[in-house]
């Protein structure tokens with residue numbers, strides 16, 4: 001398990017799946033804002049790759065996020081689009097509603113940076129998020145990500161086009177401890 005200061009990133013377990021489906025992917029607003037595609041209901045038993053980690057898929061690594069104290073599931077984290085030639089990847093995360101705003105997101109980004117830069121030897125990590133997602137922007141910036149641009153009207157979200165912000169962090173600029 002990858003350890004942050006309050007949360008850990010471990011493999012996806014079978015018992016995580018119904019919780020993640022109910023609290024993240026059945027929620028039309030959350031899913032529409034967090035995914036770059038239309039919301040669709042996820043049937044029971046689905047092998048949806050957001051829920052069921054595919055060991056054969058080398059470009060994406062999916063984690064479940066748990067509290068270090070007690071092991072309660074609090075969300076998901078992903079290193080995706082891993083490019084071994086350019087040594088880059090994207091990061092993504094989603095916390096259960098009751099686990100947001102407690103500092104876990106900042107800690108998850110730190111753990112994903114450790115995984116990307118130290119475990120995988122990557123040179124660049126990237127995040128795309130909606131420009132009104134203050135919590136995601138702050139969690140990224142706390143870990144040293146810088147805003148590199150705005151993708152104007154790039155996301156169709158529930159009836160309107162929204163801007164996305166592109167953030168990047170290079171290995172040499174990464175400071176292991178998020179700014180307190």
Ligand SMILES: CC(C)(COP(=O)(O)OP(=O)(O)OC[C@H]1O[C@@H](n2cnc3c(N)ncnc32)[C@H](O)[C@@H]1OP(=O)(O)O)[C@@H](O)C(=O)NCCC(=O)NCCS
Pocket residue numbers: 030033034092093094095096099100101102103104105106107128129130133134135136138139142
């Ligand atoms: C985005 C998300 C991962 C952030 O994680 P979090 O644990 O809620 O965020 P943190 O508690 O670490 O807070 C990070 C910063 O955002 C601020 N913040 C938290 N929630 C906020 C909110 N609702 N509105 C404004 N600011 C907020 C915190 O005060 C903190 O600011 P600081 O660094 O200046 O002190 C989480 O809220 C989430 O899963 N949201 C839904 C899914 C999502 O948006 N995923 C990202 C898709 S790209």
